[in-house]
Amino acid sequence: MSITDKLYRNRYKVDEDSHLWIKDLKMCVKCPFEFACIRVCPTDVYKWEENKITITYDACVECGACRIACYDVGWKNPKGGFGISYKYG
Amino acid sequence: MTEKFDSIVVGAGPAGIAAAYTMAKGGLNVLVLEKGEKPGAKNMFGGVIFRHHTEKLAPEFWKTAPIERHVVEYQYWFLAKDSHVLVSHRNQKFNGQYNAFTVHRAKFDPWFAKLAEDAGAVLINRTTVDDVLKEDGKIVGVETERGDVRADVVIAADGVNSMLAKQAGLRQEIPEDAVVLAVKEVIALPKQRIEERFNLGPEEGIAALLVGCGPGMHAGFMYTNRDTISLGIGINMRDLDKSKQRPNDLFEQFKNHPSIAPIVKDGELKEYSAHLIPEGGYDYVSKICMDGMLVAGDAAMLVNAINWEGTNLAMTSGMLAGQTVIEAKKRNDFSTRSLFKYRQRLEDSFVLRDLKKYRDVPKFFSSNSQFFTTYPQALNELAYTWHIVDDELKADRIKRMKAMLFKRRSKLRLIQDAYHLWRLFS
Numbered sequence: 001m002s003i004t005d006k007l008y009r010n011r012y013k014v015d016e017d018s019h020l021w022i023k024d025l026k027m028c029v030k031c032p033f034e035f036a037c038i039r040v041c042p043t044d045v046y047k048w049e050e051n052k053i054t055i056t057y058d059a060c061v062e063c064g065a066c067r068i069a070c071y072d073v074g075w076k077n078p079k080g081g082f083g084i085s086y087k088y089g
Numbered sequence: 090m091t092e093k094f095d096s097i098v099v100g101a102g103p104a105g106i107a108a109a110y111t112m113a114k115g116g117l118n119v120l121v122l123e124k125g126e127k128p129g130a131k132n133m134f135g136g137v138i139f140r141h142h143t144e145k146l147a148p149e150f151w152k153t154a155p156i157e158r159h160v161v162e163y164q165y166w167f168l169a170k171d172s173h174v175l176v177s178h179r180n181q182k183f184n185g186q187y188n189a190f191t192v193h194r195a196k197f198d199p200w201f202a203k204l205a206e207d208a209g210a211v212l213i214n215r216t217t218v219d220d221v222l223k224e225d226g227k228i229v230g231v232e233t234e235r236g237d238v239r240a241d242v243v244i245a246a247d248g249v250n251s252m253l254a255k256q257a258g259l260r261q262e263i264p265e266d267a268v269v270l271a272v273k274e275v276i277a278l279p280k281q282r283i284e285e286r287f288n289l290g291p292e293e294g295i296a297a298l299l300v301g302c303g304p305g306m307h308a309g310f311m312y313t314n315r316d317t318i319s320l321g322i323g324i325n326m327r328d329l330d331k332s333k334q335r336p337n338d339l340f341e342q343f344k345n346h347p348s349i350a351p352i353v354k355d356g357e358l359k360e361y362s363a364h365l366i367p368e369g370g371y372d373y374v375s376k377i378c379m380d381g382m383l384v385a386g387d388a389a390m391l392v393n394a395i396n397w398e399g400t401n402l403a404m405t406s407g408m409l410a411g412q413t414v415i416e417a418k419k420r421n422d423f424s425t426r427s428l429f430k431y432r433q434r435l436e437d438s439f440v441l442r443d444l445k446k447y448r449d450v451p452k453f454f455s456s457n458s459q460f461f462t463t464y465p466q467a468l469n470e471l472a473y474t475w476h477i478v479d480d481e482l483k484a485d486r487i488k489r490m491k492a493m494l495f496k497r498r499s500k501l502r503l504i505q506d507a508y509h510l511w512r513l514f515s
Contacts, residue, residue, distance in 0.1 A: 003337050006274075006361035013126070033330075040329055042272045042336035042363040062131060063363040064250040065270045065336075068263060068326050077124050077252060079234060081215030085130040088275040088317065088360045089194035 003044045007059055015082040018057040020045065020066070021074035028053050028072070036069035060084070094120045096414050097231055097240040098210075099218050099253055101128035103138070104386025104403035104410075105246030106201045107146055111411025113208035117418060120238060121202070121210055122231070124217040124247075129198030131248070133273060133364040134399065135310045135319060137189040137296055138197065142401035146408065147204055154200050157191040157314035158294025159183065162287075166299035166309070166348070169469035173348040177295075184293070191294050191312045191319070193275075218247070221257050221382070227423075228257055228381035241423045242414045243382045246407060249365045251375075251388035259384055260375040266327040266455050267369025269306075269394070272340045273321030276356035280316045286352055287313055298397065301465025302343045304332040305458045309343050310397075311352070318353055320344060323366060325455055336363065368394035370451040371444040377435070378428040383410045391440055395447050402440050409434040450513050459498065459506065467497040 022028060029051065037046040043059045046066065061084045067075040077083075096112050098105045101123035109121045125131040137160060143150055151159070162179035206212050222230040222237055230239035231253075245253035249268070254260040278286075287295050299309035305328025312319040322336075322343050329336065343349060367373065367390035374391065377384045385391070386403035393402060413431040417423050435441045454460060474490050481489075498506070 001341070001358065003361075006337075006358060009358050009360055010362070034333070036330055039333060039335060040270065040326065042270065042340075043361075044337075061133075061361075061363050062250075063270065064365050065326065065329075065363070067250075068265055068268055068365070069330055071262070075250075076219075077217045077250075080124050080217045081126045083131075084362075085126050086133060086195045086360060086362060088196075088319075089129055089133045089198075089362065 007043060010061070011085045011087055012058060013082050013085060014058040015079055017079075018055060019076050019078040019083065020055050020057045020060060022053055022055070023072050023074050025052060033070050037066045037073055040065045040069045092238070094118050094238065094240040095418055096120070096242045096244060097122065097238055098244045098246055099231060100246040100248060100386075100388070101202045101212060101214075102132055102198060102246060102248060102386060102403065103201065103400045104388070104407035105244065106198070106205050107404040107407030108244045108246060108385055108411040109210040110146055110205040110208055111408050112414055113205055113210040115411070115415040117415060119205070119210040120240070121205060121212045122216045122218055122233065123212065123214045125214065127199050127214050128202040128212070129195040132194040132198060133271070133362040134194060135271075135273075135296075135312055135321065135397070136400070137191050137312065139189050139398070139401040140187045142404050146404060147201075151187060151190060155192065155196040157193065158289075158292055159187045160189040160191065160296045161289070161293040162295040164295055164297035164311075166297060167465040167468050168299055168301035168309075168346060168348065169466045171347050172469045172473060174465075174468050174472050189296065191296070191314050193314060218253060221253060223257075226380060228379065241381065242417065242428070244407075244410050244414070245382060245384045245388050246386050246403075247388050249367050249387040251384065254375055254384045254388050257379060257382055259377065259379060259382070263367065263369070263373070263390075265330060266325060267367065267373045267390075267451070268326050269323045269366040269368045270326055270329055270336060270363065271321055271323040271366055272336045272363045273319055273361075274340070274344070274358055275360040275362075276318045276320060276353045277316060277359050278318060278353070278356045283313050283316065283318065289313065300461050301469075302346060303339050304328060304334065304462070306455050306461055307339070308461065309349075317359060318356065320349070320353060327455070328458070366394070366399070367392050368451055370394065371441065371448040374441070374444065378425055378431050380425050381423050383413065383428055383431050385410045391444070393443050393447065395450055396443075405438060405440050406435060409438065453509065453513055457506070457509070463497050467494055470497075
């Protein structure tokens with residue numbers, strides 16, 4: 001089962017603004033971590049497209065793996081009530 | 090919000106609610122801020138809550154709380170590519186004296202939070218705390234998107250990613266090898282089918298740990314709920330990074346293992362979740378108090394990875410934090426010195442005593458992954474060889490099995506491993 005299909009089962013309330021960002025975009029071009037953000041993310045939030053990292057923040061389950069793997073990832077909690085909202089957990 | 094509270098608790102999980110409930114019952118004016126739309130909305134665990142420590146706050150909670158099943162059997166699976174060795178312990182005593190209950194956090198946490206609300210705490214959901222309010226080096230409240238709120242003491246119970254503990258300067262960034270990424274699916278199956286597949290009575294459940302299913306320090310977990318199964322993997326972040334494999338791919342490999350697949354066959358995926366677990370142990374426990382602030386639960390990295398305990402450490406640390414604030418209020422002294430009683434209480438309780446006992450264990454296992462890879466494989470190989478019936482003489486068979494084992498791990502290494510394990514736990 002693809003991640004996209006899995007994520008359809010989850011409930012989200014998507015904010016207009018991303019709670020994730022890249023602190024220094026230049027660093028990604030010569031990423032010293034072999035794109036750890038892309039690799040460790042369980043929900044495919046990060047992709048390398050047209051020479052930059054793109055962030056599909058609405059898929060994020062707020063686990064924090066990306067910010068542990070790379071200090072160039074900017075991470076904050078979504079605004080109150082937004083983001084993942086587990087029905088089971 | 091201009092009102093001042095005795096205490097603000099950030100996060101309505103087991104630690105936060107235990108603190109809020111304790112303080113509200115002690116007559117304090119308590120505000121709980123939760124970023125999710127309701128308590129539990131951001132939470133994920135294996136998992137179970139434990140009777141003993143939950144009952145200290147809510148006697149006989151299982152009669153009213155939304156629990157799934159009580160655990161009557163603990164299973165330990167050692168997986169190889171297409172085989173497994175299973176060791177399990179089932180005991181009717183777990184039917185008489187409950188030990189642990191499987192729950193869904195999105196259902197249990199709101200119930201638990203109601204306890205604090207009924208005792209007088211004010212719970213506000215959908216409110217993210219952006220920063221701490223600091224004056225003269227003291228924490229005097231929090232900054233939220235709805236405005237600033239002030240209190241004598243802030244309790245940070247905002248989970249493993251605790252922004253608050255970091256902003257207050259109590260915690261450094263967690264190193265990769267001190268944290269585990271857990272990925273889980275909740276899979277629905279008819280109640281009867283779950284009971285048939287696990288050989289369970291109507292309210293009974295199992296908790297399972299599975300090793301040997303992936304690279305490095307990696308384990309699977311499985312819990313039965315009323316009409317769902319929680320199936321997941323946990324992998325050390327450093328090993329995940331090194332393996333260059335994707336978490337979902339590792340999970341799929343695990344789920345499709347020939348010993349696991351039949352258990353969840355025809356199940357319907359209900360939810361896909363992921364969360365970090367702070368498993369570094371005693372040496373990674375953050376600084377947990379300063380002028381005007383205490384840290385509890387995952388935010389303070391209070392997890393016992395060896396016995397798979399977390400919610401009980403969270404609840405107990407929350408309760409002890411709450412008791413400390415009640416006393417501090419009587420003295421009207423919220424300095425580090427006054428609040429340091431919390432650290433002492435934790436040191437005197439099972440929370441830090443257990444973690445201290447296991448102080449060297451997380452590091453040992455994270456640099457000795459043979460326990461998660463080589464040994465489960467060797468065990469399966471030996472079990473298979475032992476059961477084959479053919480013309481081979483048993484004397485030759487045993488000789489061959491020894492050779493197999495020593496090929497996987499030399500005699501010297503085996504002795505060293507056994508010695509280290511003995512030393513770690515004695």
